[in-house]
Amino acid sequence: MSNEMKHKILQVIQNHNTSRRLVRVFGLLLILGLLVTLLVPAIQVHAYPILPEKYLGSVNINGAQAPQGTLVEAKINGVTYWNRHS
DSSP states (O other): OOHHHHHHHHHHHHHHHHHHHHHHHHHHHHHHHHHHHHHGGGOOOOOOOOOOOOOOOOOEETTEEOOTTOEEEEEETTEEEEEEEO
16 A cells, blocks of 8 residues: 555544544534523522502591592502502
8 A cells, every 4th residue: 555545544534533523522512502501491580479459448538438439549658659539
């Protein structure tokens, strides 16, 4: 076998080994990407849900039931947070 033929065979083997390394690297990157994609959605923010507002009771003015249509407001420090007509 000539030296040129041996040299070509060695190049083919080296190229094959390089290709195998590249396939391994890309395979590992693909697996890591899939793992990250699968695990990231599993990380959630645990926030408390907003509770619905519900006000129950009766409205009295000077001990008597307020007439229909009376405006009822919920204020804190002068800021109105809720209002409805009874």
